[in-house]
Amino acid sequence: MRYLKLIGAFFKISSQAELAYRVNFFIRLLHSGLNLLTGVLSLVVIFNQVEVIKGWDMPAALALLGVYLLLGALRGLFIGPSLESVAGMDGEIWTGTYDFTLLRPVDQQFLISVRHWRIFALVDLAMALGLLIYALVTLGTQLTIGMLLSFTLTLLAGVILLYAALLAFSALVFWNPSFLFTWVINDLFQLARYPVGLYPGWLRLVLTWVIPVGLMTTIPAQALVGTLSPLMLLLTLAFTLAAFLGATWLFRQGLKRYTSASS
Amino acid sequence: MPEPIIQVKHLTKVYRVPERAPGLGASVRSLLKPHYSDIPAVTDISFTVEPGEIVGLIGPNGAGKTTTLKMLSGLLYPTSGDAQVAGYTPWQRQPDYLRRISMVMGNRSALNWDIPPLDSFRVLSQIYRVPPDQYRQILDELIATLDMDALLKKPVRNLSLGERMKCELVAGLLYQPDILFLDEPTLGLDVAMQRRLRTFLKTFNQQHTVTVILTSHYMADVTALCPRVMLIHHGSLIYDGALQTLAARLAPFKLVRLQFSAPVENFDDFVAQWPAVEQLPMENGLRILRVPRADVPQVTARLLESLPVADLAVEDPPIEAVIDQIYAEGVL
């Protein structure tokens, strides 16, 4: 309850700072629009040439794009800005103001994960949800409770996987402030725009079990389309749990290192 | 006699610094087999501080002041030794401990630069779980004593350095910590602002019995605020006691300032009769002599007898000069 209240306070204060620059809202709108437009146009162009690629047709690919944009919006809403403010360029570790954060009587991981919000990312969130609903309508499949449930679960797993990946790479900054590897995750995340099955075998394996950007979007989309096997669902959930615990452990190790070696 | 609020025993911090040769090859090699060198920052420091004391931690750059402060606030693990602050071990960073301490740094900002300080304060009050009415009360008090009504609604980035420092202090004090660590709080401020902050800290300390440990480069901060100083040099605590005693021990000299009513021809020869007396460069037309404490009565008597003295004053040397001397020589 107290932590929810704190999130509310952080959200309020971040929004206040951002709303001061009204022009940014229109810029954001332009970027979000471009993002959605290029995403949809890409599918139009591709499926204009071929009807089905390796089992994925246009509506299924649209649903996956919706999941991709949804995850991207959530990352932009708070995960990205919060972690960037600690581990990014000019972040707190870089400038030394992380000392203050470390002195706050609140759980560190919680604090650094939810501190900064970008209210304009709600525009992306709305667009992504709209696209997802449109895709569901064109898909025309009968959605069962089970499908919806597994979709919700896997979507949640996707968000946690993305968070865990960003947290793990942020934690590396404790070892060397010039590791800006969160960028690499941002770059690799673009691969999640399309079903992981479209990539060559070696890359598919890497994107599923090593850098799990494939799991983040393909699995929820499969849950919606109804092609997700129960085994894969369980594996995804287990993998997500492991990734979350692993990233948390790495972050704690980083903290320990920071407090024993910083000067 | 109350229990000491800070007890430090044999505190030592050694940094392990990786040694890396430039170039890609060398950095790959150092990844596999890193080389370290040990740099001692603080060596075997012990002291205690009573509740409500203001202690000045002084020493030249790199002496270990900030490292000590960071260990006491829980930002750093010591290599060995122990510290108990308010009954807690700082580096365990228990929330209950963190709520009782505060760290204010002159060169780093704890505030969000994009928003007015008032909003930052409110979030801090929630992080520190200050009850709303108590928050309003302490905030009103701080704002009134620091005279900062006008600053509260401007974004922090638009404030001057002095105004920002006031805000940093409020941010550090609004949850009424028992212990305040101040690291160079007056860094870069103009003289008038330095004086105001000193007055504020002194009043706040008296009204709230907060224990303060302060580091500063400005001796004026220390002389104005700290009856007790700890001098750190090369990581060791080489003096702990009253500031005046330190000055007397360090400077067994007094300064004698002289003004004559008529020109004096052979003043240099006159001074030369005491080998221990040294003539310093003139200031504003005044002659200045550095005289060993024991010789002061005899020297002044002779001066008054033999020369047309219009005015004569005997002073202690300025504390800055004394401290500079220790920093340079490194011994007591």
Add this chain to the structure above:
Amino acid sequence: MNHRGGWALIQNTWQSWIQHRGFFFLLAFGWMLPLLVYLFIWSAAASDGAIAGLTQESLAGYYLILILTNQLTYATTNWTVGDNIRYGQISRWLLQPMSPIYHALSQEIAGKVVFMLFSVPITALLALIIRPQFNLSWGQALQFLPAIVLAWGLRFFWGYWLALLAFWVTRADSLLALQDSLIFLLGGHLAPFALLPPGMQTLARLLPFRYMSAFPVEVLTGQLGVQETLTGLAIQLGWTVLAIVLYRWVWTRGIRHYEAVGG
């Protein structure tokens, strides 16, 4: 014009960029990924047979070359022009006895060298894995040279005049984002020219964006006849001249405005 000063600046910039090569390798990696995505997507789409005359192998060849030429023509410096104007950096440049465009040019040249240090080996490695097919000939290579130089000039100056609008409006860099999106859609990133729907093909043929990126690759990989190549070069030259004229015009006006309002 002060060419010696310009050259010294180039050397200087290059040295400082080399020191931060890790950072630039990350950037280069980030630009490479979207193109790799579409390489894989179209390869998957063409796995059952050639699409519009393009086989899996020739598509791979097209995209690998595009990865390199795209980095050669991408004008990174244009993104910093706006900041330099807003934060007054430009005042310092105006005091130097040298046209400020040398600063942009020196960063351009230094950047290209650093990016290529990363991208050429990586592309070569990818070529070993993916096994693309190239139909290269000396004639095509000879036509490729003017096309790539003009593509760089057009992309640089077009972006530069857009960026210079920062003299009047904040966040003019959004126009650069728009330009990037159009290059993605029409400049052969999303799909080679031949695979675009007819409407987009017409736009691509007329607007400058294809000539900033895909056109030289089409020339080099032999996708174009002699007639098409010559028409293309003419259109490319026309747009480049227009871009330079616009740059000169906006620059003169902008400086006058800047001096009038005092920065």
